[in-house]
Amino acid sequence: MTNGTIEEQLEKQRQGVSSLSEVAEALNKLGIEAELNDEEDAVVAKIGGIEHPFPVVLTSETEDTHLIINCQVLKAGQIKEESFGEVCAMLLDMNTRINPFAYALITDQDDENQSNEAEWPIVLTDRIPFIDLSIDELNDSMESLRTALVTSVPVLRNAISG
Secondary structure, eight states: OOHHHHHHHHHHHHSEEOSHHHHHHHHHHTTOOEEEOTTSSOEEEEESOSSSOEEEEEEEOTTSOEEEEEEEEEEGGGSOGGGHHHHHHHHHHHTTTSTTOEEEEOOTTTOTTOOOGGGOEEEEEEEEEOTTEEHHHHHHHHHHHHHHHHHHHHHHHHHHHO
């Protein structure tokens, strides 16, 4: 392999990712299974465990200024009703340890298709600038997501087992 080839590869990684189709392509190059959905308004990926990976949805704002990353870790219905408030408090506390990601509950106020409370997703979410986004920055964000998932495992286990 010549230096020119290595330099070309490094330059390609520094180049910007400016569309959702390029995000899907970049994630696949990074070893993350990803594809553009049929409507071409989101990238659907999987991250984490081999047997039970976490679903990740990446979307862009209307103005394409930010890439929004949501990784579903639970559904509200998976948490016992009597411990829901306590689990939400624990997840809120986790937000200080999993920066830049944070926990969020996607309700019918966020998505009109989410009418069933038991199906409301609990997600790790982040929002990164989509302007001049490089493959390296996208990789860093996905690594931060992996770290947030690993850091959150004890709280998630507790949330499910009650």
